[in-house]
Amino acid sequence: MLIEARDVTKAFGAFKAVDNASVSVEEGDILGLIGPNGAGKSTFFNCLTGDLPVTSGTVTFGGTDVTRLPPEARARLGLARTFQVPLTFESMSILDNATIGALMRHPNAREARAKARDVLQKVGLGPLADQPARSLGTPGRKRLEIARALASEPRALLLDEAMAGLTPTEVREAIELVRRIHDGGITIVIVEHIMEVIVSLARRVVVFHQGREIARGTPREVTSDAKVIEAYLGRRRVHHGDAT
Amino acid sequence: MSMTLVQVIVSGLLLGAVYALFSSGLTLIWGMMNVVNFAHGDFVMLGMYTAVVVWTALGGGPFAAAPIAAILIATLGIASYFLLVRHIMRGPMLAQILGTFGLALFLRYSAFWYFGADFKTLPDTLVGGSFVIAGIRFEGARVLAGVSGLAITLLLHVILTRTMVGSRMLAVSEDATAAQLMGIRPQRMQALAWGMAGAATGIAGALIATFFYTSPTVGETLAILAFVTVSFGGFGSVLGALVAGLIIGVVESLSAYLIGPVYKDVVVYLLFVLVLWFRPQGLMGKA
Amino acid sequence: MGARRFAFLGLVVLALVYPLLVAGLPVYERLGALVLLGAIGASAWNIVGGYAGQVSVGHAVFFGFGAYSAVVVYTHLGWPPIAGAPIGMALSVLLAAVIGVPTLRLSGHYFSMATIAVAELVRVLSSTFEFLGGAQGLGGPAMPRTVFDLSFLSATPFYYIFLAVLAFLLGLTWWIENSRMGFYLRAIKDSERAARSLGVSAGRYKLYAYMLSGAFTALAGSLYLCMFGFVDPESGFGILISVKMVVMAALGGAGQLFGPLVGAMILVPLEELSNSWLGGRGAGLTFVLYGAIIVIIARFLPSGLLSLFERRPEAPKAKPGATNVADGHAD
Numbered sequence: 001m002l003i004e005a006r007d008v009t010k011a012f013g014a015f016k017a018v019d020n021a022s023v024s025v026e027e028g029d030i031l032g033l034i035g036p037n038g039a040g041k042s043t044f045f046n047c048l049t050g051d052l053p054v055t056s057g058t059v060t061f062g063g064t065d066v067t068r069l070p071p072e073a074r075a076r077l078g079l080a081r082t083f084q085v086p087l088t089f090e091s092m093s094i095l096d097n098a099t100i101g102a103l104m105r106h107p108n109a110r111e112a113r114a115k116a117r118d119v120l121q122k123v124g125l126g127p128l129a130d131q132p133a134r135s136l137g138t139p140g141r142k143r144l145e146i147a148r149a150l151a152s153e154p155r156a157l158l159l160d161e162a163m164a165g166l167t168p169t170e171v172r173e174a175i176e177l178v179r180r181i182h183d184g185g186i187t188i189v190i191v192e193h194i195m196e197v198i199v200s201l202a203r204r205v206v207v208f209h210q211g212r213e214i215a216r217g218t219p220r221e222v223t224s225d226a227k228v229i230e231a232y233l234g235r236r237r238v239h240h241g242d243a244t
Numbered sequence: 245m246s247m248t249l250v251q252v253i254v255s256g257l258l259l260g261a262v263y264a265l266f267s268s269g270l271t272l273i274w275g276m277m278n279v280v281n282f283a284h285g286d287f288v289m290l291g292m293y294t295a296v297v298v299w300t301a302l303g304g305g306p307f308a309a310a311p312i313a314a315i316l317i318a319t320l321g322i323a324s325y326f327l328l329v330r331h332i333m334r335g336p337m338l339a340q341i342l343g344t345f346g347l348a349l350f351l352r353y354s355a356f357w358y359f360g361a362d363f364k365t366l367p368d369t370l371v372g373g374s375f376v377i378a379g380i381r382f383e384g385a386r387v388l389a390g391v392s393g394l395a396i397t398l399l400l401h402v403i404l405t406r407t408m409v410g411s412r413m414l415a416v417s418e419d420a421t422a423a424q425l426m427g428i429r430p431q432r433m434q435a436l437a438w439g440m441a442g443a444a445t446g447i448a449g450a451l452i453a454t455f456f457y458t459s460p461t462v463g464e465t466l467a468i469l470a471f472v473t474v475s476f477g478g479f480g481s482v483l484g485a486l487v488a489g490l491i492i493g494v495v496e497s498l499s500a501y502l503i504g505p506v507y508k509d510v511v512v513y514l515l516f517v518l519v520l521w522f523r524p525q526g527l528m529g530k531a
Numbered sequence: 532m533g534a535r536r537f538a539f540l541g542l543v544v545l546a547l548v549y550p551l552l553v554a555g556l557p558v559y560e561r562l563g564a565l566v567l568l569g570a571i572g573a574s575a576w577n578i579v580g581g582y583a584g585q586v587s588v589g590h591a592v593f594f595g596f597g598a599y600s601a602v603v604v605y606t607h608l609g610w611p612p613i614a615g616a617p618i619g620m621a622l623s624v625l626l627a628a629v630i631g632v633p634t635l636r637l638s639g640h641y642f643s644m645a646t647i648a649v650a651e652l653v654r655v656l657s658s659t660f661e662f663l664g665g666a667q668g669l670g671g672p673a674m675p676r677t678v679f680d681l682s683f684l685s686a687t688p689f690y691y692i693f694l695a696v697l698a699f700l701l702g703l704t705w706w707i708e709n710s711r712m713g714f715y716l717r718a719i720k721d722s723e724r725a726a727r728s729l730g731v732s733a734g735r736y737k738l739y740a741y742m743l744s745g746a747f748t749a750l751a752g753s754l755y756l757c758m759f760g761f762v763d764p765e766s767g768f769g770i771l772i773s774v775k776m777v778v779m780a781a782l783g784g785a786g787q788l789f790g791p792l793v794g795a796m797i798l799v800p801l802e803e804l805s806n807s808w809l810g811g812r813g814a815g816l817t818f819v820l821y822g823a824i825i826v827i828i829a830r831f832l833p834s835g836l837l838s839l840f841e842r843r844p845e846a847p848k849a850k851p852g853a854t855n856v857a858d859g860h861a862d
Contacts, residue, residue, distance in 0.1 A: 049728065075730040087725035089718050100718045103711050104730040112711075145725075152729055280640040332829055337639040338785055339833035341586050345774065346825025353818035361815075460815075464770065468651060471644055506659065513652040520645045521633040 001060070002027040002156055002187050003048065003079075008057035010043050017043040019211040020057070025156070030178075030188040032202030032219070034195075036232055039208040042084070045160055045191045049081045050074045062155060076104060078155035082162055086141035088133045088148075095120065095129040097144055101151030112151075119151045123177060139170045146177065156187040163197050175201055195223065207231070251380050252501045253494055258390030260493020264486040265393035266448035266466070267473035268400050269321075269441030275480020276417035276437050279333055279340060283324070283348035285467025286355075287442060291317050291449020292458040293355060296364050298450075305366075306388065306454050313446035321442025325435050348463070356460035363457040389451035394486075400444055401482040413437055417480065465509065472516040542789075546694060550687045560686040566799045567693035568755060572772075573779035573791030574700050575747035580777060581785030582704075582713065583740040584720030585635060588773050589646030592630075592653050593623040593745040595767030597752025599657070602669040602762055607662075611679035612671050616753035620746040627745035628738065635737045647770065654768035668763025671756055681757040689758050696754065697792070700747055705788055716740055720786070748776070771818075778825050784835025793836055798824075 003025040010018040018040045025031045033041040046052040048059060050071035058067045066074050075081075080101075089097050098116035099109070106112040120126050123143055128136075136144060142162055149157055159178070163171050171194070178201060182188050192198050198205055199219045207215040207222055209231040215222050222228055270284045281287075294316055295309035302308065324347060332343040372384030404410035415423040416433040424430055456462075473492050477484030492512065499511040553559035572594065579585050600619030601612035634645040658666040675682035683689060707713045718726040719733045727733050756762055766772075779798050784790030798821075805817040832838070 051724070051728075070727065071724075072727045072730050072732050075728055081728050083725065083728075087722040089721040089725065091721050092717060096714070096717075100714055100726065100731070101729050103714055107711050109709060109711060109714065112714075148729065274640075278640075280644065328826060328830055332833075335829075335833050337584065338580070338586050338781060339829040341588065341640070341643050342777065342781055342825050342833075343829035345588065346778075346822045346827075346829060348822070349774065349818055350822030350826060353815045353822060356815035357819060468648060471648070475641075475644075506655075509655050510652060513648050513655065516648045517645065517652065520637060520641060520648070 001025070002029075002062055003189065004058075004060040005044070005048060006058045006060075008044065008047055008059065009055045010040075010047055010052060011055045016211050018047065018208075021208070021211075021213055023206050023213070025187060025189055027155070027187055028182075028185070030182055030190070030201055030203045032198040032205040033189065033191045033208065034193070034198055034205060034222075035208030035214075038210075039231075040211040041191050041208040042160065043211075044208065045081075045158060045189075048189070049079065049158060075152065075154075078153075079158065080149035080152055080154035080156065081158040082142065082145040082149055082160055084160045084164065086138065086145050088136070088141045088144050090132075090134045092133055093130055094125055094133050094136070094144055097133050098129075098147050098151045101148040104152040116147075116151050119147050122180075123147045123150070138165050139167075139174075142166070142174070143177070146181070150181065150186075154186060156189065157181060159188065159190045159192075161191055161193060163192060163194050171197065199223065248501075252497050254380055254382075255386060256494035256497025257490055258386045258493070259497060260490035261390040261393035261397070261486075262448055262452055262489075263393075263469055263473050263493055264397045264489025265451075266445050267470045267477070267485040267489055268397050268482045269445040269448075270470045271474040271477065271479055271482060271485045272400070272404075272437055272441045272444075274474060276413065277329075277333060277434055279329055280344070280471075281324075281329075281441075282341065282344040282467065283351060283463075284445065284470055285463030285465070286348045286351040287317050287320065287445045287463075288449040288452070288466045288470075289355060289458070289460065289463035290320065290351060291446040292453040292456075292462065293359060293364075293449075294446065295366065295450040295453035296359075296458050299366055306385075306450055309450040309453070310392075310447045313450040314443040315446070317446030317449070318439040318442035321438035321445075322435050325438040329438070330431065330434070348467075352460055352463055359460065361460065363459045365457050366454050383455060385454035389454060392451055393448065396444060396447060397482060397486050397489075400440065401486070403440075404482060409436070468516065469512060472512055472519065475516060475519045550690050554687075557686065560690065562800055562803055564686040564689040564693055564758065565803065566795050567690060567697055568751060568758070569775065569779055569795035569799045570792040571693060571697050571700060571754070572748055572751040572776045573783075573795055574697065574704065575744050575751060576776040577744075577780045577785060577791050578704060578707075578747070579737075579740040579744035581780055581787070581790065582708070582720070583716045583737055584786075585737055585741065586639065586643050586777070587646040587741070587744075588643050588770075588777060589648070589650030590744070590748050590776050591768045591770065591772035592626065592646075592650040593748035594752035594755070594772050594776075595653065595657070595762070595764075596623045596626065597749030597754075598756040598762040598767045599663055599669070599752075600749070601753040601756040602671050603663070605671055606664075606669050611677065611681065612757050613679060613681055613753060615756075616750055619749040619753050623745040623749035624742045627742040631738045631741040635741065636734060647773075650768055650770065650773060654764050657768060658764040664763070666764060668761060668766070671760040673760075682760065686758075689754075693754060696750065701788060701792075708788065712736060712739070717786075774821075774825075778821065778828075781833075781835055782824070782828055784837035787835065787837045790835050790837050797836075 001024045005021060005023045008018055008021045009016060021044055033045065035041045043052060047054045050069060054067060058065060060066065061074060061077055061079055064077060066077065089100065095113065095116055098120050099112050102112035102115040106115055117129055120129050123146060125143060125147055133144060163174055166174060175197060178188060190201065202219055205217065205219050205222045206213055207228050214227050214231060215225045266288050270281060273279055273281050291313040294313040295306060298304045298309040298312060328343050328347065332339045374381055374383045404413065412428050413433045413436065415428055416430045420430040473485055473488045476492065477488030495515065496508050496512055500508040549563050550560060553563065576590050580587055597616065597619035600622060601615035604610040604615035604618065605612045630649055634642050637645060657663050663669065672680045672682055715726065715731045715736050718731060719736060723733045779794035780791040782797060783793030802817055805820060809816050
């Protein structure tokens with residue numbers, strides 16, 4: 001098990017955003033976390049990355065108990081992530097953005113830059129490396145975030161609603177990219193709203209609803225599960241493909 | 245409990261009510277827009293000078309000065325919003341801090357240049373001198389200031405929580421985009437907030453001038469007092485500012501009495517630093 | 532040679548020969564030294580305020596530590612004041628750690644306010660210690676005893692000392708700028724959250740920047756004491772000192788290597804000339820002007836003057852057949 005969350009609960013006062021969730025991800029897996037708005041999947045995601053401390057439960061990464069570790073420590077162990085609203089470094093060039101990621105394993109600035117250029121090439125941003133990051137539109141920024149995370153040579157990449165706000169063509173390209181990354185040996189965990197993405201990418205899926213897990217299995221099993229359909233009932237038309 | 249101690253506490257409460265009044269302006273802005281108005285103390289200072297001018301030029305006391313100060317500082321607040329704050333709000337942190345800081349310096353030294361550095365005071369007799377009730381000595385000026393401070397702060401709180409206008413303002417502070425979708429115009433509400441904050445601050449200044457010395461640099465100390473009060477009470481909460489103001493007033497009064505007047509500033513600063521470190525969200529504020 | 536290189540070399544040459552150009556004009560000799568001293572303080576601030584983005588408005592606390600350390604070792608130990616500089620610097624590093632650990636985790640406005648409060652606290656406290664001369668302050672050597680007392684009659688020796696210190700500081704800053712720390716500080720400034728997700732220990736780097744910045748600000752304070760021979764709570768810890776450092780850096784360009792120097796080159800002469808023309812009550816006008824300048828910078832030119840000389844990056848050209856990554860939706 002590369003990532004193991006056991007009995008994770010995250011409470012804000014009396015409200016339990018995540019209630020006793022246990023999820024494990026094997027090395028090389030692609031896991032999807034889905035659920036309607038407010039289901040707790042993003043909160044759970046942030047408990048995995050360390051952005052939110054858990055109220056109770058444990059999180060293990062690569063055999064190490066990371067429950068009390070801050071995000072930067074988990075990142076150094078190989079847990080990389082992207083953000084729902086891209087947080088690119090706006091004052092820097094695209095290359096420098098990726099360099100920040102590369103500096104983790106390559107403290108020498110020149111080496112890190114070279115590594116960054118390499119990664120940018122692989123995700124298709126190579127020719128734009130010296131442009132400012134703010135010249136990118138949303139899809140570009142999302143791609144840059146992925147490149148930046150990849151530059152840190154992670155074992156697992158956690159994507160937070162990476163497809164929100166993309167056109168169908170862009171979504172297809174993004175799926176391609178994620179597949180390529182996975183083929184390179186990186187474990188993927190993806191939080192997603194859009195069913196099509198999950199169905200085409202994920203090998204296993206966990207469904208959240210009101211902070212709890214209500215179903216798990218392959219995408220096919222999960223999409224035909226009565227409980228899951230009921231949780232999404234009436235919401236399909238509203239949130240289908242929308243950004244949160 | 246000795247009568248002097250009661251005296252000290254009572255006068256601390258009265259003072260604290262005034263702190264609450266001028267801090268409520270700061271907390272309103274801060275809570276609504278996440279902007280810290282570093283010029284706040286100088287807004288109070290200008291309110292104080294308004295009272296001084298009203299006395300020297302027109303012979304009027306606080307009942308004349310307060311409304312005039314309210315209008316003047318409200319105007320100043322709205323002008324600051326439209327000309328400066330509105331633009332720097334979305335910019336880099338440095339610009340936000342420098343913006344209102346520069347305004348503070350500008351106002352402070354304009355006052356210094358125009359009025360001179362010497363302290364000005366209003367005569368004691370302006371508000372009924374002093375009197376004794378149940379063995380406690382009250383100064384008319386402080387009583388008026390304290391009671392008015394309390395009343396206006398509560399009024400502000402009521403406006404914010406119980407009127408349409410108030411709920412619109414709170415909607416904007418919660419989520420400006422959502423408020424916009426509901427037909428509320430965020431900029432209008434924000435300008436209104438600056439106006440209301442300015443009015444409260446101006447009145448507070450006019451009231452303080454009746455028992456405290458007025459000088460161009462008085463804003464510096466008052467600003468820190470306001471910051472302490474707001475930090476303690478929680479940014480955005482007028483009621484919190486009231487409670488915190490009363491507490492700070494008493495603490496300051498007790499410190500001056502027990503340790504010495506020089507150290508009362510130290511106690512307040514220390515309290516401030518402690519609050520920031522241990523509970524930055526204050527008593528009643530959102531984190 | 533590019534225009535930039537040329538300008539830089541020109542600046543270096545000018546800096547080296549300036550005192551010779553104004554020899555015999557003590558006002559201008561003094562002005563030169565003051566500009567450099569201001570540049571040292573502002574450049575020190577720049578490390579934490581410009582590069583790391585943590586806007587401290589209480590840096591006077593370090594300046595005062597440096598100035599007082601210098602005057603105290605003279606007054607109570609009989610040493611040359613400059614010997615107090617390393618002490619002031621060490622104390623400032625400690626103080627920065629003490630202040631920084633709890634406050635750097637606060638969000639922007641809170642941090643700034645905390646720094647103001649601490650500086651004010653120290654200022655008020657310092658006026659109560661007899662050891663520090665109380666509200667009157669302390670004075671340095673009236674008559675120079677050895678050359679180490681650095682009590683020169685002319686400002687020119689100070690000029691060259693300050694120039695050397697500034698050169699060292701800028702060199703150090705330049706080195707950091709291009710190292711991993713420099714990258715990380717810029718990342719933290721842009722988005723601390725994203726930086727942490729990439730393994731950056733944001734808390735630690737901010738603290739290092741703060742400590743380094745404090746140390747060099749203290750050095751500026753010690754040098755100030757050597758030149759002016761006197762310090763009191765207001766001139767050591769006063770808020771105007773903090774403000775000047777910030778404004779000089781911001782005017783020229785915070786986060787840029789030469790920003791603080793450019794800012795100092797404009798503001799120091801402005802203040803000196805303004806003070807001498809207006810004097811007395813007119814001295815208030817200088818700061819009215821200061822305030823107005825600050826507001827204008829904040830409103831219209833938050834990136835400082837040097838940003839006007841930056842080459843604007845070209846818009847990306849769309850390439851047929853490439854992934855339509857760059858032509859995004861504006862959100």
